[in-house]
Amino acid sequence: MKEKTLLKGNIAIAKAALNCGCSCYFGYPITPQTEIGEYLSFEMQKNNLAYVCAESEIGAINMALGAASVGAKVMTSSSSCAVSLMQETLSYACSDELPIVLVNVMRAGPGQGYIFPSQGDYNQTTIGGGNGDYHIISLSPSSVQECVDMTYKAFYLAQKYKNPTILLVDGLLGQTAEPCILFDNPYKEIDNSSWALTGAKNRPSRKIHSLEPSQNKLNKHILNLKNKYDLIEKNETDYEKYMCDDAEIILTAFGSLARAVKAVVNSFREKGLKAGLFRPKTLYPFPYDALKKIASQAKAIIDIEMNLGQMLRDVKLGVLSDSKVYFIGKPTGNWLKKEEIIDSVENILKENYANI
Amino acid sequence: MQIFSTPKSIKKDSSFSFCPGCDHGIAVKLVAQIIDEMNLQDKTIAIASSGCSVTLYNFLDVDCIESPHGRACAVATGVKRAHKANGKEMFVFTYQGDGDFASIGLSESLHSALRGENITAICINNTNYGMTGGQLGPTTVLGQITTTSPMGRNIEYHGFPIKTAEHVALCEGSAFSARVALYDIKNIINAKKQIKKAFECQLKGYGFSFVEILSNCPTNWKLSPLDSHKKIENELSKIYPIKVFKDITND
Amino acid sequence: MSHIKIDKNKCKSCYLCVDVCPNKLIQKSNCLGKTGEFVVEFKDKDSKCTACAQCAMMCPDIAIVEVVKE
Numbered sequence: 001m002k003e004k005t006l007l008k009g010n011i012a013i014a015k016a017a018l019n020c021g022c023s024c025y026f027g028y029p030i031t032p033q034t035e036i037g038e039y040l041s042f043e044m045q046k047n048n049l050a051y052v053c054a055e056s057e058i059g060a061i062n063m064a065l066g067a068a069s070v071g072a073k074v075m076t077s078s079s080s081c082a083v084s085l086m087q088e089t090l091s092y093a094c095s096d097e098l099p100i101v102l103v104n105v106m107r108a109g110p111g112q113g114y115i116f117p118s119q120g121d122y123n124q125t126t127i128g129g130g131n132g133d134y135h136i137i138s139l140s141p142s143s144v145q146e147c148v149d150m151t152y153k154a155f156y157l158a159q160k161y162k163n164p165t166i167l168l169v170d171g172l173l174g175q176t177a178e179p180c181i182l183f184d185n186p187y188k189e190i191d192n193s194s195w196a197l198t199g200a201k202n203r204p205s206r207k208i209h210s211l212e213p214s215q216n217k218l219n220k221h222i223l224n225l226k227n228k229y230d231l232i233e234k235n236e237t238d239y240e241k242y243m244c245d246d247a248e249i250i251l252t253a254f255g256s257l258a259r260a261v262k263a264v265v266n267s268f269r270e271k272g273l274k275a276g277l278f279r280p281k282t283l284y285p286f287p288y289d290a291l292k293k294i295a296s297q298a299k300a301i302i303d304i305e306m307n308l309g310q311m312l313r314d315v316k317l318g319v320l321s322d323s324k325v326y327f328i329g330k331p332t333g334n335w336l337k338k339e340e341i342i343d344s345v346e347n348i349l350k351e352n353y354a355n356i
Numbered sequence: 357m358q359i360f361s362t363p364k365s366i367k368k369d370s371s372f373s374f375c376p377g378c379d380h381g382i383a384v385k386l387v388a389q390i391i392d393e394m395n396l397q398d399k400t401i402a403i404a405s406s407g408c409s410v411t412l413y414n415f416l417d418v419d420c421i422e423s424p425h426g427r428a429c430a431v432a433t434g435v436k437r438a439h440k441a442n443g444k445e446m447f448v449f450t451y452q453g454d455g456d457f458a459s460i461g462l463s464e465s466l467h468s469a470l471r472g473e474n475i476t477a478i479c480i481n482n483t484n485y486g487m488t489g490g491q492l493g494p495t496t497v498l499g500q501i502t503t504t505s506p507m508g509r510n511i512e513y514h515g516f517p518i519k520t521a522e523h524v525a526l527c528e529g530s531a532f533s534a535r536v537a538l539y540d541i542k543n544i545i546n547a548k549k550q551i552k553k554a555f556e557c558q559l560k561g562y563g564f565s566f567v568e569i570l571s572n573c574p575t576n577w578k579l580s581p582l583d584s585h586k587k588i589e590n591e592l593s594k595i596y597p598i599k600v601f602k603d604i605t606n607d
Numbered sequence: 608m609s610h611i612k613i614d615k616n617k618c619k620s621c622y623l624c625v626d627v628c629p630n631k632l633i634q635k636s637n638c639l640g641k642t643g644e645f646v647v648e649f650k651d652k653d654s655k656c657t658a659c660a661q662c663a664m665m666c667p668d669i670a671i672v673e674v675v676k677e
Contacts, residue, residue, distance in 0.1 A: 205417045
C-alpha cells in the first residue's frame with residue numbers, strides 16, 4: 001500500500017495521468033486548471049513524451065484528436081469557457097470513435113465569468129454543444145482521492161469504448177490540497193491494434209472519418225453509436241448512496257459539494273430526520289434507475305448544486321415526478337455551507353410537509 | 357516498356373469525386389506517385405480536410421484521418437508527435453483547400469509553421485470555396501466574381517486576398533515553401549519536383565514544409581477545363597507567382 | 608508500337624488530353640461517358656505515339672491508365 005501524500009486536485013490528476021501511461025498532452029493555459037499543464041510540461045519533456053503548448057484550445061483538442069487516432073493515450077485539460085471552444089472536435093471524436101480524455105476544471109460562467117468556483121458546466125458536459133446524436137462519458141470526483149481514481153477510470157473508459165471522456169472537476173477541488181494515495185493504475189490495457197493509424201504495413205490501409213455521403217451508411221453508423229451508448233449506460237453507470245435505504249428525504253448533489261451535503265445528512269440523522277445523500281459519480285450515464293428506486297419510497301427529493309439547477313433536470317427525469325422535487329443552489333462564489341443547506345432544507349420541509 | 361501506370365498508392369477501383377478537368381485529380385495523382393517513388397506508403401498518415409478534398413481517404417491507399425474544417429495541421433501535429441513519443445517516425449502530410457488552410461484554419465496552419473512542426477502541408481488554391489458552389493474565399497482575387505461577391509471582389513468592401521506561400525515562408529519554423537501550378541506539362545513536372553522536395557524536408561527533419569498548388573475550378577469559374585488553365589497561365593500566375601519562396605536545403 | 612490505354616469508365620470528358628497530345632492522337636469518340644459527354648479515344652494509325660506520357664500526366668482522373676513504349 002502506498003503512502004498518503006498531500007496533493008492539490010490538479011496535480012493529482014496530472015500525476016495519475018502519467019501513472020497510467022498518458023503519452024501526449026496538448027493544452028492552453030486557463031485558470032483554474034493551468035497547474036495540470038505546468039506540471040506535465042516538465043515531466044513529459046523529461047521523458048520524451050509529446051507536449052505542445054497549443055496556439056488555442058481548438059488547436060489543443062485537434063492535436064488530441066490526431067494523437068488519439070494513432071492509439072496514444074492522450075489528455076487535454078481546460079476550463080468552462082475554453083471547453084466551449086472544443087465542442088466541435090468532441091462531436092468529431094464521438095463519430096470517429098476516438099478516445100480523448102478531457103479534464104474540465106470548472107470556473108463560473110456564462111461567458112468569461114470569473115475564476116470563482118462553480119458547477120455551471122453540468123449541461124455543457126452531459127448535453128454538450130456539439131452537433132448530432134452523441135454522448136460523452138462524464139465522471140465527477142468529489143475529493144482529491146477520487147481525482148486520482150477517476151483519472152485512471154477516464155483513460156480506461158475512453159479506451160474501452162473508443163469515446164471521449166470528460167473528468168468534470170469543481171474549481172474548488174482542482175485547487176484544494178488533500179491527503180490521497182497515488183496507487184497504481186488498476187485497469188487493464190485495451191488493445192487498439194485493430195484500428196489505430198500506425199501506417200499500412202502488412203495490412204490494408206485504414207481511414208477514420210465522420211463524413212458519410214450515403215444516407216444508409218450514416219444511419220447505420222449513428223445507430224451503432226447508439227448501441228454503444230446503451231452498453232455504456234448498462235455497464236458504467238456509477239453513483240454513491242449514503243443512508244438512502246430508509247430515507248424520507250433524499251438530497252442529491254455531485255462533485256465536492258456532495259461532501260457538505262453528506263455532513264447535512266449526518267446532522268439531520270442526529271436530529272432524528274431520516275435523510276440520505278444520492279450522488280452520481282457518472283453524470284453521463286446518469287443513474288436514473290437507481291435514483292428512481294430510492295425516490296419511490298421518499299417523500300421529498302432536494303437537489304443541491306452550485307448552479308441554478310442543471311442536474312435538476314436529470315433528477316426530475318429519474319424521479320419521474322415534479323411534485324416532490326425541490327432545488328437549492330446558487331450560481332457561484334463560496335460553496336454552500338452545511339448550515340446554509342440545513343436552513344434551506346428545513347424551510348422547504350416546513351413549507352411543504354407539515355408532518356416531517 | 358511501361359512508361360506510366362496507375363500509382364500503387366491509389367486505391368484499386370477508386371474513382372475521383374472531383375468535377376471534370378479539376379486540378380485536384382492531378383495533384384492527388386502526383387502525391388501518390390511521389391509516395392510510391394519515395395517508398396512511403398506504409399509509413400504515411402494523411403490528414404484530409406473539409407471541402408472538395410475531404411474524400412482523399414477514398415483514393416489514397418494510406419492510413420488517413422479526416423480533420424475538422426481547418427484543423428488539419430493541428431491534427432497532423434498530434435499524429436506526428438504521438439508517434440514520436442512512441443519512438444516511431446511516421447511521414448505525415450495534410451491535403452487541404454485554401455479555405456481550409458488559409459481562412460478557417462489559418463491559426464492552426466501558421467502556428468504549425470511557426471513551431472517548425474515536422475510535417476508537410478499541401479494546399480490547393482482555387483481562389484474560391486469550391487464544394488459549396490464558388491463563394492468568396494481568402495484567396496479570391498480582386499475583381500473576381502463569386503456567388504458572394506457578385507460585383508467582384510473589391511478592396512473597400514471585401515478586403516485583400518492572402519498570399520499563403522509567401523506568409524508560410526516568413527515563419528522561422530518553415531523549411532520549405534513554394535507555389536506551383538498544374539496548367540501545363542512543364543508546370544506539372546515542376547509541381548512534382550517541389551512536392552518531392554517538401555516531402556524530403558520532412559524526412560530529413562528540417563521542419564514545416566509547404567506547397568501551395570494554384571489550381572483551377574472549372575465548374576465555379578464557369579470555364580472549360582482548358583480555358584480555366586489558360587486563366588491560371590495568363591492571369592492568376594501573375595498575381596500568385598509560381599515560385600519557391602523558401603528552401604533551407606539551398607541555403 | 609507505343610500506345611496508351613484509356614479507361615472509358617474513368618474518363619470525365621474534360622478533353623485536357625486532347626489538347627496536350629503533341630501529335631493530336633486523342634480525340635472525342637462517339638461513345639457517351641458518365642458525365643453525359645463523349646469520352647476520348649486514342650487513334651494512331653500512323654504509329655506516331657512516342658509514349659511521351661504527357662496525356663497521362665495531365666489527365667485529372669487517371670483515366671489514361673497505361674502508357675507503353677515499344
